[in-house]
Structure formats: C-alpha cells, structure tokens
Amino acid sequence: MTETRKKSGAAPAPVAIAGSKPGAANSTADRAIDILLLFSEEKPIWSTTEIAGHFGMPRTTTYRYISSLRSYALIVEDASGGYRLGPKIFPLARVAKASTSIMTVAAPHLAELNRKFGEAVTLYERIGHESIPLDRFESRHRVKMMYSRGQILPWPGAASAKVLLAHAPKDEQEEIFRILVPVRYTEKTTRTPKLLRLALDQIRNDGFVYSDQEREEGVRAIAAPIFSAGEGRYCVTLSGPLFRITAQKLPPMIAAVRAAAQKVTDDLKATEY
Numbered sequence: 001m002t003e004t005r006k007k008s009g010a011a012p013a014p015v016a017i018a019g020s021k022p023g024a025a026n027s028t029a030d031r032a033i034d035i036l037l038l039f040s041e042e043k044p045i046w047s048t049t050e051i052a053g054h055f056g057m058p059r060t061t062t063y064r065y066i067s068s069l070r071s072y073a074l075i076v077e078d079a080s081g082g083y084r085l086g087p088k089i090f091p092l093a094r095v096a097k098a099s100t101s102i103m104t105v106a107a108p109h110l111a112e113l114n115r116k117f118g119e120a121v122t123l124y125e126r127i128g129h130e131s132i133p134l135d136r137f138e139s140r141h142r143v144k145m146m147y148s149r150g151q152i153l154p155w156p157g158a159a160s161a162k163v164l165l166a167h168a169p170k171d172e173q174e175e176i177f178r179i180l181v182p183v184r185y186t187e188k189t190t191r192t193p194k195l196l197r198l199a200l201d202q203i204r205n206d207g208f209v210y211s212d213q214e215r216e217e218g219v220r221a222i223a224a225p226i227f228s229a230g231e232g233r234y235c236v237t238l239s240g241p242l243f244r245i246t247a248q249k250l251p252p253m254i255a256a257v258r259a260a261a262q263k264v265t266d267d268l269k270a271t272e273y
Helices: 028-036 048-055 059-071 089-098 101-117 159-166 170-179 193-206 250-271
Strands: 075-077 083-085 120-127 130-137 209-212 219-228 231-241
Touching: 028 048, 028 059, 048 059, 059 075, 101 120, 101 130, 101 219, 101 231, 101 250, 120 159, 130 159, 159 193, 159 209, 159 219, 159 231, 170 193, 193 209, 219 250, 231 250
Parallel strands: none
Antiparallel strands: 075 083, 120 130, 120 231, 209 219, 219 231
C-alpha cells in the first residue's frame, strides 16, 4: 500500500508510479501489484477511471493491467461496472493466514477478549510506515462501529497506530517522524510532534494506550504491544462506542487487553526457540 494512502471513505491522492522507484518499479508486475493494493475494506470497488486517475496513467494503459489481472481471476468486474477482488485472492489469503504464526498464536487470546467484552478486537502489525490489520473479531453487539484502518501516516491518531509507533526501533521511528503531517481528526487529536513524542513516552511507560475519540468521534479504544524477538511489531486493540466503553469498564478492559498482549508475547517467545 502506498505510504499516504487515504482516510476512510475518501479517494487516495494521485500517485505517479513512473520514476517513483528506480529500475523494477516500472515493470508490469509492480504496476499490477500496485493496482491490487488499492482495494480495501473502505473502498472495495474501483472503476477504470478511478484507477487511471490515482496513478496518473492513460485509460488504455490502465485497461491493459486490468485485463491481465482479470485473466488470472485476481479481480472481476462488478455489477456496477467497476472492479473488485476476484476469487483467486481467497485461496491465497487462506494460505497466507494459515502460514502466519502470529495469527495462529494470537487467535485464541483475541477470541477470548472478544467473548469477554463483546467489543471488536483487532490484531495489527507494523510494516515500515504502515499499520496492517492481520485479524479481526467483530463486535458481538447489535450496534457496531464502522471499521477503520489504524494508519500511522499521515498522522497516528488511532490507538493501534500510536502503540506501534511508540515501540518502533528508534531509527525507524525518527524516519516516520520526518514525514508525519499533523492532522486534526477530532477535537481530541494530539496536535503537534512535541505532544506526540510525549504521548509515545507515556505509552512506553504504561505498556498500553487508551484513545478517547482521538481518531473517530464517538469511538474509544485500548491497545497494547505484542513483542516478537524483542521488537514491538504487533499490537492488540479493543475498540467500541463511548457509551459502552465507560469509565467504570475501562480498568478491567485495560487489564484484559494488556494480559492478552502479554500472553501472545509469551506464546510467540516459546515458538522462537
């Protein structure tokens, strides 16, 4: 996924592929992969015009890539005339999920957290500048929150993004800080790099982060880091509406999220030997 992809519900800013990376970046495979990575839960359907506009490519060139992806059933045409991910993606996703040890190890602990409180529980991994959702247990309540990616860029407002940035290696953290752009998601969003650094220090000291409507109004979340080989590459997040995540429920929720993260960390450590 491109570093500054988008906010939920909004089309991403155009990205010029040609010349953006040396050498192999101009290959057909790279461009086809870039197109595949456009599809997300926030925007599962893309038209030829939208894809062409996003990458700054002619429609004829875009259609050649689309035709190639369609020939392998990686994307299919939707009833609306746009395109969505095709059936070939699903067996690939199943293979990836089955072979990912973190998901196998974390699943029972995430499921238990979900059963205990009934709120959405998500497992994230930091890869470079991105916060990637690996697994998610949806809320068991009738009133659910719309799912939103916890992106680090352009500005880490979500609990998952903050905890992952807080535990990134120092050199990678500084690289991310150099390209951060403050965004005022809500009235409670941390506004400046200085305040963000202080918040990250607090997260490292506390071992968790509690986000009260910092990324989305009406949404509260708790996140705790999961360590693998000594690095906080993963985190578990419990999130829900503020009328359910109340002040009275916060202490047991925080304790449970931290305990779940520690159990996953311990189980991962056992598999590393």
